[in-house]
Amino acid sequence: MDPRATLANLLALLLSFALSACGSAPSGPEVATPAASPAVSSSGTATTAAAVSSANRLPAAVTTAVAPGGPAPAAARAQAAAAAAQAPVQAQRDYVLGPGDVVRVNVFQNPELTLEARVSETGSISYPLLGQVRLGGMSVVSAEKAIADGLRQGNFVKQPQVSVMVMQVRGHQASVLGMVNKPGRYPIEVTGLRLSELVALAGGVAPNGSDVATLSGQRDGKPFRVEVDLPNLFGATAPSADPIVLNGDVVYVDRMPVFYIYGEVQRPGALRLERNMTVMQALAAGGGLTQRGTAKGLKLHRRGPDGNVQVLQPTMDSTLRDSDVIYVRESLF
Secondary structure (H helix, E strand, O other), X not given: OOHHHHHHHHHHHHHHHHHHHOOXXXXXXXXXXXXXXXXXXXXXXXXXXXXXXXXXXXXXXXXXXXXXXXHHHHHHHHHHHHXXXXXXXXXXXXXXXXXXXXXXXXXXXXHHHOEEEEOOOOOEEEEOOOEEEEOOOOEHHHHHHHHHHHHHHOOOOOOOOEEEEEEEOOOOEEEEEEXXXXXXXXXXXXXXXXXXXXXXXXXXXXXXXEEEEEEEEEEXXXXXXXXXXXXXXXXOOOHHHOOEOOOOOEEXXXXXXXXXXXXXXXXXXXXXXXXXXXXXXXXXXXXXXXXXXXXXXXXXXXXXXXXXXXXXXXXXOOEOOOOOEEEEOEOOO
């Protein structure tokens, strides 16, 4: 038998074994057996071509088994999606320049182009070589790019490196009034400032302040007013309950709700009314009864919706309201 034919048959058998081990069968007819060796030319060209064709199919199968799309690419895609979702949030926090803001513009290695200016009511500043440059409604990064583009396109500076610094925030402010530690007007230095953050800037609620803050302003040209329960913001309530403060908004914190107790108690006077406070808790807050006091025959004075004062006979589990007055009478025995 021709040695070359024997070698070709041996290669074909080895290739068939490799394909079966990989779990894939040849797409063409079965591999020729030694009886078919006369069909092989003396040069072995046909057998070699078939072997090369089958060998080319084997790496394709292996490549498919380890093709991309496994756990690592999936994790990468998840990270990219999370970054894309976070990008608008980060962009939303950038401060937007407004009328009244004082900005300082510096151009690297060009001190003659340094300028400190106030943004006009039209949202523009007068800048050397460029004239009126509109910055109102832009973020700091966008303002830097606008000035740099103007200097480059005018052939004043080949590669300008511009930095814009906000020296004073006057364009976006909100007021905090009422029972807070530091009432006043505060700049909104970042877009998306929450009411709780503004109250924190004002030093927090004063000891005699209420738990409810009122936010008023304008939304879409219409009056806007909402009452926010501050303690609930840090409980199970969704973060959306913490509204965003816009330019010109006013936050007002009322005084704390109180009730009054007098008569035969240890500490008569005005006391803070806690949530869902009962008459029994009110007596405890007043230091309890004196030696001559009695819990029988309590009187509760409450002002009704019509403005008239009603005298009620409360129980120990009765819930108090703002400005209620409790009278504890003297025991007869």
